[in-house]
Amino acid sequence: MISSKKGKIALLSILLLSLLATACGGKAEESKEPNSSQSGTAQEISLLRPSWNNLRPASKDLWMWQEYEKMTGVKVNWEELSDIGEKKNVILTRGELPDAFYQVDWSNGELLKYGQQGLFIPLEDLIKEHAPNLQKYLDENEEVRKGITNADGHIYATPYLDPYPEGNRTIRLYINKKWLDNLNMDIPKTTEELEQALNAFVTQDPNGNGVNDEQGWYMPSGSLGWTFEQMMMGSFGIGNGGRKALGNFIYVDNNDEIQLTITSDGYKELLKYENRMYESGAINKQAFSGVDYDKWTADAAKDTVGAWNWAAPDYIGESVKDDFVAINVLAGPGGDMASLTDSQVAGASSLVITKDAKDPATILKWVDYFYGEEGSVFGYLGKEGVTYNMEDGNMVYIDEILNYKDGIGLGAFQYVDNVYGGYFPYTELSPEVRAAAGRQEAPVYTDLNEQTLPSVMLPDLPATIQEANETSSIRADVSNYVGQMRVEFVTGTKDIDKEWDSYIAQLKKMGSDRYLEIKQEQYKRYKES
Amino acid sequence: MESSVRRKLSKWKGKAILKQKWLYLMMLLPLTSLIIWNYIPMYGIIISFKDYSPAFGIWHSPWVGFAHFERFFNAFYFKDVIVNTLRISLYSLAVGVPLPIILAVMFNELRNKRYKSIVQTISYIPNFISVVIIVGMVMFFTSPADGIINSAIEYFGGTPIDFIGSPKLFPHVFVWSGIWQSVGWGTLIYTAAMSGIPQDQYEAAYIEGASRLQCIRKITIPAIMPTIVICTILATGSVMSVGFEKVLLMQNDANLATSEVLSTYMYKAGILNAEYSFSSAVGFFNNLINFIVLYLVNKFAQKFSETSLW
Numbered sequence: 001m002i003s004s005k006k007g008k009i010a011l012l013s014i015l016l017l018s019l020l021a022t023a024c025g026g027k028a029e030e031s032k033e034p035n036s037s038q039s040g041t042a043q044e045i046s047l048l049r050p051s052w053n054n055l056r057p058a059s060k061d062l063w064m065w066q067e068y069e070k071m072t073g074v075k076v077n078w079e080e081l082s083d084i085g086e087k088k089n090v091i092l093t094r095g096e097l098p099d100a101f102y103q104v105d106w107s108n109g110e111l112l113k114y115g116q117q118g119l120f121i122p123l124e125d126l127i128k129e130h131a132p133n134l135q136k137y138l139d140e141n142e143e144v145r146k147g148i149t150n151a152d153g154h155i156y157a158t159p160y161l162d163p164y165p166e167g168n169r170t171i172r173l174y175i176n177k178k179w180l181d182n183l184n185m186d187i188p189k190t191t192e193e194l195e196q197a198l199n200a201f202v203t204q205d206p207n208g209n210g211v212n213d214e215q216g217w218y219m220p221s222g223s224l225g226w227t228f229e230q231m232m233m234g235s236f237g238i239g240n241g242g243r244k245a246l247g248n249f250i251y252v253d254n255n256d257e258i259q260l261t262i263t264s265d266g267y268k269e270l271l272k273y274e275n276r277m278y279e280s281g282a283i284n285k286q287a288f289s290g291v292d293y294d295k296w297t298a299d300a301a302k303d304t305v306g307a308w309n310w311a312a313p314d315y316i317g318e319s320v321k322d323d324f325v326a327i328n329v330l331a332g333p334g335g336d337m338a339s340l341t342d343s344q345v346a347g348a349s350s351l352v353i354t355k356d357a358k359d360p361a362t363i364l365k366w367v368d369y370f371y372g373e374e375g376s377v378f379g380y381l382g383k384e385g386v387t388y389n390m391e392d393g394n395m396v397y398i399d400e401i402l403n404y405k406d407g408i409g410l411g412a413f414q415y416v417d418n419v420y421g422g423y424f425p426y427t428e429l430s431p432e433v434r435a436a437a438g439r440q441e442a443p444v445y446t447d448l449n450e451q452t453l454p455s456v457m458l459p460d461l462p463a464t465i466q467e468a469n470e471t472s473s474i475r476a477d478v479s480n481y482v483g484q485m486r487v488e489f490v491t492g493t494k495d496i497d498k499e500w501d502s503y504i505a506q507l508k509k510m511g512s513d514r515y516l517e518i519k520q521e522q523y524k525r526y527k528e529s
Numbered sequence: 530m531e532s533s534v535r536r537k538l539s540k541w542k543g544k545a546i547l548k549q550k551w552l553y554l555m556m557l558l559p560l561t562s563l564i565i566w567n568y569i570p571m572y573g574i575i576i577s578f579k580d581y582s583p584a585f586g587i588w589h590s591p592w593v594g595f596a597h598f599e600r601f602f603n604a605f606y607f608k609d610v611i612v613n614t615l616r617i618s619l620y621s622l623a624v625g626v627p628l629p630i631i632l633a634v635m636f637n638e639l640r641n642k643r644y645k646s647i648v649q650t651i652s653y654i655p656n657f658i659s660v661v662i663i664v665g666m667v668m669f670f671t672s673p674a675d676g677i678i679n680s681a682i683e684y685f686g687g688t689p690i691d692f693i694g695s696p697k698l699f700p701h702v703f704v705w706s707g708i709w710q711s712v713g714w715g716t717l718i719y720t721a722a723m724s725g726i727p728q729d730q731y732e733a734a735y736i737e738g739a740s741r742l743q744c745i746r747k748i749t750i751p752a753i754m755p756t757i758v759i760c761t762i763l764a765t766g767s768v769m770s771v772g773f774e775k776v777l778l779m780q781n782d783a784n785l786a787t788s789e790v791l792s793t794y795m796y797k798a799g800i801l802n803a804e805y806s807f808s809s810a811v812g813f814f815n816n817l818i819n820f821i822v823l824y825l826v827n828k829f830a831q832k833f834s835e836t837s838l839w
Binding site: 085086089092093110113114117118119221222225285286288289290472473476477480481483484486487491509510 | 582584585586694801
């Protein structure tokens with residue numbers, strides 16, 4: 001009896017030990033594998049990308065990529081990861097990197113740092129040789145060349161290009177046209193008219209249900225700062241420079257100099273404007289906490305949303321999106337206006353090739369197709385007769401896509417990849433073509449033209465490593481503080497006039513002056529490059 | 530003579546080990562796991578003194594001395610982050626340590642066995658709910674627009690309170706929702722300690738005419754005192770560590786003034802901005818403080834009670 005018990009324990013411990021041993025052994029074998037795959041066909045590349053597998057088939061099973069493999073003879077080994085923003089830097093510690101990062105967003109500073117440390121390879125010569133479509137942009141379009149060239153003169157990534165400001169590059173204000181009509185009001189043209197309209201929305205029961213359930217400007221909590229407020233910067237004279245500049249707290253003034261938005265008088269006025277609207281209820285009381293996207297769309301479906309910001313109306317949900325009309329610019333108190341529009345280099349790091357790529361030329365050739373007309377169509381629409389058909393000269397998706405249960409966008413996403421403008425290495429199609437694909441007409445904006453677009457729409461300004469190190473820590477503190485103070489100023493817990501000087505003093509303490517200096521320097525370099 | 534004693538002693542020790550060899554062999558596995566997962570990774574702490582880049586790896590990244598620590602101590606938010614962390618964790622300690630004890634004593638005094646086990650089970654249940662759901666529930670209950678708490682406040686004629694968007698209320702919401710979740714579970718260890726108290730002590734006290742409160746004070750509490758001391762020491766050892774996921778989930782711009790704690794600060798710098806060296810310097814500092822506090826509290830306990838960790 002005893003001996004059998006002992007035997008059992010012995011057996012168990014041996015088992016456990018062997019488990020440990022195999023665990024170690026497994027590791028050793030695993031690390032061998034990549035080497036063995038090297039001996040496969042030369043036309044094989046490995047790409048790492050964000051995962052969309054909860055919305056559509058995995059990349060290896062997606063119609064588009066299977067078709068493209070047949071067209072090019074290049075086999076792609078996709079590795080797909082969710083939450084890639086948090087993981088991308090950790091991935092760099094792997095012994096063997098993927099050949100390239102696809103659709104992964106690296107900051108300028110990261111590109112330069114890892115480029116100089118030899119993890120990412122410079123692409124400008126390879127592009128010249130193997131990527132004629134992209135090279136054409138670089139030759140003919142200053143903005144694109146400057147936008148993707150780093151401070152050391154190298155290009156480490158191919159971009160996501162969107163030549164059309166009337167498409168997803170512009171964040172607009174959507175206002176409830178049905179409510180305006182019910183109240184006999186015109187579409188606001190100035191910030192003052194907007195305030196009046198939103199105040200009327202929350203007091204005069206425009207949805208006519210007898211209950212005071214209407215909201216004025218209303219979006220998921222935390223959106224205010226980077227949607228509404230940034231758009232209004234154009235109206236308060238601090239909105240020139242494009243969306244990326246505003247996101248970095250800078251704008252281009254009338255003397256073509258970089259200035260800080262957050263310390264300007266225009267911003268002070270803008271905060272007062274927001275504060276007034278918040279107190280009257282024209283800006284939703286939960287603008288800073290407590291509302292997530294699901295709650296917001298649920299409320300919107302009950303016809304309670306007066307105004308909100310986005311690039312396209314379907315964000316609010318299919319059932320109510322047609323109630324809204326887009327406003328691209330509003331004239332501010334000083335008559336200023338500028339739309340909130342991004343640079344045509346909408347994403348500066350859509351494809352990055354790493355040091356471990358065996359055949360960078362193949363990868364560039366493979367991706368270059370999508371910078372040409374044909375590739376753009378292929379990425380968004382697919383192939384004629386398979387995923388789209390010609391109808392009155394327009395390319396229109398097949399019925400399976402048009403009648404897809406969750407909408408046309410997701411329907412197309414089951415076949416092709418580049419549907420949502422999501423920073424693909426790719427040139428975006430025009431809004432007309434994209435709308436026509438779903439048998440729709442692209443909205444025509446009369447208020448978006450040469451006069452109302454910002455005179456410059458900057459990409460992320462190329463930074464040296466030292467600059468990037470310096471600004472990133474200042475920016476982190478400043479962004480934290482501005483976010484906090486926005487809440488206090490807008491909700492009225494702090495008085496803007498009284499506290500403004502100490503607010504500026506705090507920002508200076510964090511290094512805002514130095515930040516501005518660096519940005520001005522970068523802009524000077526950018527213009528000269 | 531002395532040496533022979535020593536030899537005997539060592540011999541005796543070896544024999545004891547040999548006698549319990551299976552137990553020692555069993556211990557090997559957890560010990561290995563501890564070494565692999567908790568000790569070997571510790572060498573990574575050197576990146577707090579280096580400028581770590583994945584291109585060079587941990588060994589070959591350049592040394593920078595205390596640069597990251599200096600940056601942290603000079604950071605604008607240094608004081609705020611430390612104060613916020615301490616505020617939340619000391620608050621948690623102040624209510625989180627005594628409440629399970631009180632509840633456990635109350636459970637112990639329940640005479641109806643069936644009722645007691647039902648109540649205890651109910652009190653454990655929140656512990657098994659994921660923190661994401663807990664935070665979702667907190668948001669849902671405290672919403673100023675349609676939350677149940679604010680609906681009640683409005684029903685009685687008050688004005689709705691934005692619990693989750695207020696820097697003043699954040700520590701309370703955070704700590705008390707945590708208490709709600711973990712207080713039942715926290716009673717377990719005390720309940721176990723109380724089950725070891727011989728019933729005849731109570732009977733004797735009862736015969737002597739002791740009241741219930743006296744029984745609690747003179748029998749129950751002293752009996753579980755060692756457990757209380759150990760639990761308190763362990764709790765103070767994590768004084769600088771505030772539950773990371775929950776803070777991050779409850780954080781928003783409106784309450785950032787009190788909700789930015791060390792762990793979220795580290796997450797933002799380290800993972801989101803990829804400043805691993807800086808982040809591990811902050812983490813190192815954090816653990817250093819934890820260790821010092823643990824050591825001091827343990828010393829204190831050694832001095833004033835018979836129980837301590839080592």
